[in-house]
Amino acid sequence: MSTLHEAFAAARADGRALLIGYLPAGFPSRGDDVAVIEAMVENGVDAIEVGLPYSDPLMDGPTIQDAVQRALDAGTHTDDVLRTVEAVARTGAPTLVMSYWNPIERYGVDRFATDLSAAGGIGVITPDLTPEEAGPWTVATDAAGIDRVFLVAPSSTDARIATVAAASSGFVYAASTMGVTGARTSVGDAARSLVERTKARTVLPVAVGVGVSTGAQAAEVALYADGVIVGSAFVRAVLDAATPTDAMTAVGVLAAELARGVRGG
Amino acid sequence: MTTTESGSYDAALHGPDSTGHFGQFGGRFVPEALTAALDELDAAFRAAIVDPAFITELDRLQRTYVGRPSPLTDATRFSAYCGGARVLLKREDLNHTGSHKINNVLGQALLTVRMGKTRMLAETGAGQHGVATATVAALFGLECTVYMGEEDTVRQSLNVARMKLLGAEVVPVTAGSRTLKDAINEAMRDWVTNVEHTHYLLGTVTGPAPFPEMVRTFHHVIGAEAREQVQELTGVLPTAIAACVGGGSNAMGIFGAFLDDREVSLHGYEAGGDGVETGRHAARFSGGAPGVLHGARTYVLQDEWGQTRPSHSISAGLDYPGVGPEHAWLHETGRATYEPVNDDAAMEAFGLLCRTEGIIPAIESAHALAGAMRLGRELGPDAVILVNLSGRGDKDVETASRWFGLLDGERMPEGRL
Numbered sequence A: 001m002s003t004l005h006e007a008f009a010a011a012r013a014d015g016r017a018l019l020i021g022y023l024p025a026g027f028p029s030r031g032d033d034v035a036v037i038e039a040m041v042e043n044g045v046d047a048i049e050v051g052l053p054y055s056d057p058l059m060d061g062p063t064i065q066d067a068v069q070r071a072l073d074a075g076t077h078t079d080d081v082l083r084t085v086e087a088v089a090r091t092g093a094p095t096l097v098m099s100y101w102n103p104i105e106r107y108g109v110d111r112f113a114t115d116l117s118a119a120g121g122i123g124v125i126t127p128d129l130t131p132e133e134a135g136p137w138t139v140a141t142d143a144a145g146i147d148r149v150f151l152v153a154p155s156s157t158d159a160r161i162a163t164v165a166a167a168s169s170g171f172v173y174a175a176s177t178m179g180v181t182g183a184r185t186s187v188g189d190a191a192r193s194l195v196e197r198t199k200a201r202t203v204l205p206v207a208v209g210v211g212v213s214t215g216a217q218a219a220e221v222a223l224y225a226d227g228v229i230v231g232s233a234f235v236r237a238v239l240d241a242a243t244p245t246d247a248m249t250a251v252g253v254l255a256a257e258l259a260r261g262v263r264g265g
Numbered sequence B: 001m002t003t004t005e006s007g008s009y010d011a012a013l014h015g016p017d018s019t020g021h022f023g024q025f026g027g028r029f030v031p032e033a034l035t036a037a038l039d040e041l042d043a044a045f046r047a048a049i050v051d052p053a054f055i056t057e058l059d060r061l062q063r064t065y066v067g068r069p070s071p072l073t074d075a076t077r078f079s080a081y082c083g084g085a086r087v088l089l090k091r092e093d094l095n096h097t098g099s100h101k102i103n104n105v106l107g108q109a110l111l112t113v114r115m116g117k118t119r120m121l122a123e124t125g126a127g128q129h130g131v132a133t134a135t136v137a138a139l140f141g142l143e144c145t146v147y148m149g150e151e152d153t154v155r156q157s158l159n160v161a162r163m164k165l166l167g168a169e170v171v172p173v174t175a176g177s178r179t180l181k182d183a184i185n186e187a188m189r190d191w192v193t194n195v196e197h198t199h200y201l202l203g204t205v206t207g208p209a210p211f212p213e214m215v216r217t218f219h220h221v222i223g224a225e226a227r228e229q230v231q232e233l234t235g236v237l238p239t240a241i242a243a244c245v246g247g248g249s250n251a252m253g254i255f256g257a258f259l260d261d262r263e264v265s266l267h268g269y270e271a272g273g274d275g276v277e278t279g280r281h282a283a284r285f286s287g288g289a290p291g292v293l294h295g296a297r298t299y300v301l302q303d304e305w306g307q308t309r310p311s312h313s314i315s316a317g318l319d320y321p322g323v324g325p326e327h328a329w330l331h332e333t334g335r336a337t338y339e340p341v342n343d344d345a346a347m348e349a350f351g352l353l354c355r356t357e358g359i360i361p362a363i364e365s366a367h368a369l370a371g372a373m374r375l376g377r378e379l380g381p382d383a384v385i386l387v388n389l390s391g392r393g394d395k396d397v398e399t400a401s402r403w404f405g406l407l408d409g410e411r412m413p414e415g416r417l
């Protein structure tokens, strides 16, 4: 299995952006999450973010809230998330976890980093953890050899971007717009300037997330970013499908469209 | 600050540190998109509280609009149910809009204008903070949106109507447990999306820095006034102070002026709901554990996986799974003690105050009154207990009528006292 560093380098050598797909663990059900993610990988998604379902997802819009609530109602816990990571990592796609902070703290900061690494996970995106609060997390992720990904936003000052990038490893997550996750008709101009400002301050790859849902948007973002992150659009495709089989088909079609997008088509 | 009587408030003595931490608690756990807005707010707050123009304007509004100083009432008949201890009520219920909440709203609304923002957002549980925000939005000509859990819109329907009359948009929140916690999630999401022209007027001493310190500062006037009033009336400092603790703003407001008076014991009363042992409660200190919720590290009701557990209380304003980080710190350092008061004890105190003093308290405040009954029986007749009567009970008349079975023409159960 490749590291994030290798995955971004390979995409760059191909002259394209890396495509990263998100799905919450335990969604659409505790049995079917891995199969849906496999359909993403088989159709061109390069790396996977497994969402850790949390009761108070502050940064998420209605689509992901809905999916996460279903996963929680089905009894998805942190240990299920780690099992999902283990299964997804077996596909060979670099696998990260996206988690709000409290479940990690409750599980045990060191224990989470160690267990994730043992499951084959290579990094964690923490949308509500700022570098200032990340002291123990930095030690734990370094010790376990996994990447920690922090976010920058259009409102971040240049100095702030430098701080966040310096605290990050693997890549820097650029949130495209001011707002919560969810499909949007266009990816704002703010994303481009945010990526430019970030790339001026770090050698890490910069991936854009929040709001990307179509191949055309992926192509647009791929012109200036190293990676394109798609979450709500995959979740929407699953929510709209009548059966798990339909969900896999729909997710596969979307993945293929996005994969063409990050290749400029 | 506005605390002309004490005038000597020194934030440095009382935390937080320069990074917004109260010991291990507090801090900022937020999406990066909010960092700039929190920095802007922090700068505006620190500039304002040393600006004589701001202090003068806030003080003027407190006197001429809110009706400060709020009186101190000697509750001589209620005292009989408190082991004979002398019970003094700090009458925040008499403020315009009916609770302490307006102290903080005025301060933050003035900051909103100073920051050049035109819209205010609020979450509300009991509706008192929403009403106060809607009121001041009308006064200042600002737009106002209030998020309220759907369950709370039902049990506090009077306040929903008040907010609408005042011109605010009230958004019922149907996500999650449909109470205050979910209203805060929605308000945060709105804020992150519209932060350029919108201020999130958080209604209690929770959330990311600088909210806990800022909201406590705007409520400091409660304790500063009370400290003078108690001494004037009795010649001594109170033996003990009792306040209810939802997020903890009225409690921090009254505790704040007494933190250095080590001989004064500080008591916070959380909602015990059906009883801590039933799991249906909002007792964060006896039934929760340290964790992170809504931007700060504090005590949180949570399960073994760190998922927030739903709280429960007859009182919408105390029905919240987190608590202000400064309370977590006062708990850890032992400077204040926190105990649950169950629904039935709170309602007994509610009924007693109605009939002994002619004051209908908010059900939130009734938890502090029940605490005073407990304290008085422990401390005896020589004690002076200062109770923060944080709000009035107009909004709770329907809930209380149902509790006491008055809806079909019954009298109060115990008749004359």
Ligand SMILES: Cc1ncc(COP(=O)(O)O)c(C=O)c1O
Binding pocket: B099, B100, B125, B126, B127, B128, B129, B203, B204, B205, B244, B245, B246, B247, B248, B249, B250, B251, B316, B317, B318, B362, B364, B365, B390, B391, B392
């Ligand atoms: C009258 C009254 N007291 C107390 C509270 C609880 O809030 P806090 O703990 O912040 O004072 C509320 C909240 O709605 C309230 O309306």
